[in-house]
Amino acid sequence: MKRDHRLFGPPSLEAIELFPLAHPWAYAHVQQGKHNTWFPEEVPLGEDVRDWHEKLTEEERHAASLLLGFFNPMESLVTQNLVLAIFPYVRAPEARLYLARQIWEEANHTMAFEYVLKTLPVDREKVFAAHREVPAVRAKEAFQTALTQALLQQHPLDLETRSGQEALLKNLVGYFVVLEGIFFYAGFLLALSWRRRNLLKGLGAIIDWTLKDESLHLSFGLHLITGFLEEYSEVMTPRLAREVRGLILEAVQLERAYNQALLPRPILGLSAETLNAYVEYVADRRLEELGLEAAFGTPNPAKWMATEVDVPEIVNFFEAVNTSYEVGNRRE
Ligand SMILES: [Fe+2]
Ligand SMILES: [Fe+2]
Numbered sequence: 016m017k018r019d020h021r022l023f024g025p026p027s028l029e030a031i032e033l034f035p036l037a038h039p040w041a042y043a044h045v046q047q048g049k050h051n052t053w054f055p056e057e058v059p060l061g062e063d064v065r066d067w068h069e070k071l072t073e074e075e076r077h078a079a080s081l082l083l084g085f086f087n088p089m090e091s092l093v094t095q096n097l098v099l100a101i102f103p104y105v106r107a108p109e110a111r112l113y114l115a116r117q118i119w120e121e122a123n124h125t126m127a128f129e130y131v132l133k134t135l136p137v138d139r140e141k142v143f144a145a146h147r148e149v150p151a152v153r154a155k156e157a158f159q160t161a162l163t164q165a166l167l168q169q170h171p172l173d174l175e176t177r178s179g180q181e182a183l184l185k186n187l188v189g190y191f192v193v194l195e196g197i198f199f200y201a202g203f204l205l206a207l208s209w210r211r212r213n214l215l216k217g218l219g220a221i222i223d224w225t226l227k228d229e230s231l232h233l234s235f236g237l238h239l240i241t242g243f244l245e246e247y248s249e250v251m252t253p254r255l256a257r258e259v260r261g262l263i264l265e266a267v268q269l270e271r272a273y274n275q276a277l278l279p280r281p282i283l284g285l286s287a288e289t290l291n292a293y294v295e296y297v298a299d300r301r302l303e304e305l306g307l308e309a310a311f312g313t314p315n316p317a318k319w320m321a322t323e324v325d326v327p328e329i330v331n332f333f334e335a336v337n338t339s340y341e342v343g344n345r346r347e
Contacts, residue, residue, distance in 0.1 A: 020244040023183070027172055033108045038242070041109040047219045048116045051231065053224045054128035060134040060217040067135055069278050070214055074282045079215070081277050082202050084145025085152050086130050087128040089194060094121040096190050100166040104174065104183060105239070111155055120228045135218075144151075151273040155198060158269055162189040170278040180240055180250040184243060188259055191236020193266040194300050195229050200297045201270060201290050203229075208283045211319070237304055250322050258306050263298055267311075270294045292316040 019029070020037035029246065036042050065214055068075065102114050120288040146152050165182045166172060204224050210219030244251055273291040281287075292313050299309035 020107065021176060022110055022239070022245055022248055023104055026103040027106050030106045030109065030111060030288070031110045033112065036109050037062050038109050040238050041107065041235070042112045044231060044238075045116050048113065048228070049225070049233055051120075051227050053123075055130040055133075055221060058217045058220045059132065061101060062072045063215050063217040064135060066214045072278055072282065074278075075209075076137075077279075078205060078277050078282055079135075079209075080142050081145055081152070082205060083128060083132060083150065084142040084149070085136065085273070086156070086199075086202060087125070087132070087142065088120050088146040088156065089159070089198070089221060090124040090128065091186070092156065092163075093190060093194060094118055095124070096159070096163045096186070097121070100163050100186055101183075103170075104172060113206070114212050117235070118233055120232075122332060124225055124228070127225065131218060131221065136311065149276055151269070151276040155269050155273060158266065159189060159194055162186045162276075174247070175207075177250065180247045183254060184240070184247075184255070185241065185259065185262060187236060187240050188262055191239065192305065193237065193262060196233040196301050197266050197294065198270065199226075199229050199298055200320075201274065201294050204290065204293055204317055205274060205277065205283075205285065207320070208285055212283060216273070240305065256307060259346055260302065260310070263302055263305075263307075267298050289316050293320070312322065316340070 022038060033042075067079075069225035073078070097114055097118050102111065105111055105114060132142060146156050162185060165211075166186050169179060169182060172183060174183065203222055206215070206221055206222040209215040271287075271291050271294070272293070274287040278285065278287045278290065281289075295313035295318050296315045299311050299313065302309050
């Protein structure tokens with residue numbers, strides 16, 4: 016029987032022969048993910064606790080708590096979406112292998128934030144309630160869950176139909192590009208701003224490693240989307256391109272409200288407007304990575320974040336091993 020090399024297809028139990036690889040880029044992501052392995056307890060948080068008590072202002076504690084209140088449930092949401100909505104329709108074994116790796120990483124992130132939450136003197140109840148009670152967080156969560164629901168309602172998705180193909184494509188964009196590639200990045204910028212002032216360095220290290228993981232998830236997602244558009248070449252109509260662009264623009268709007276809730280007053284030399292500008296800058300990069308036109312033309316207000324891989328190089332894994340993903344020797 017001829018081997019089926021398609022990346023996507025209906026749920027199948029046949030995709031278990033890993034070699035020979037049909038999609039080497041997917042396996043390269045697995046290898047790179049392996050180099051990024053880390054465990055939260057490797058990071059001591061004693062100094063962070065002292066910073067929290069002695070150095071952080073009330074506004075900073077509010078921002079840090081709300082940041083954790085967003086990140087923590089989102090990690091679980093990503094995991095659920097990978098398992099319930101994406102994995103069944105990704106049929107190439109090397110791509111499934113990477114998704115399995117990513118699922119572990121998302122679980123590791125959940126445990127990392129739990130480690131932070133139980134160590135720092137935050138109001139746990141308040142942090143856990145944020146995704147239900149803070150409208151700007153609730154709105155971002157609703158944006159994500161609607162994309163998952165759209166797939167679950169059609170389960171098992173018929174990828175021979177346009178509505179099945181469109182729902183899967185929007186889900187891939189909504190999770191890999193919007194959540195992991197836009198929503199998380201403003202949070203990374205804020206969290207790493209404390210470290211730049213020698214504060215919350217333990218949290219900074221955890222965020223740094225999470226960021227390395229997320230940029231790989233984003234890169235994998237962009238490859239997956241490219242592969243999807245190749246296999247379902249009829250799906251991308253001008254209308255769908257407008258809808259995909261609309262998802263990114265909607266995400267930027269949601270992020271503006273969230274940034275305002277996060278930073279009602281400036282902290283660490285950052286205002287909600289600075290975060291908004293960064294979100295616009297990142298959103299433009301994501302639009303371009305999807306082959307769409309940039310929408311904002313906003314310059315990067317935090318150039319130092321470029322070294323933190325906010326715009327991952329989409330390397331050709333067939334030709335080169337990109338060492339920018341190698342973080343094993345960059346631990347602090
Ligand atoms: Fe994550
Ligand atoms: Fe992720």
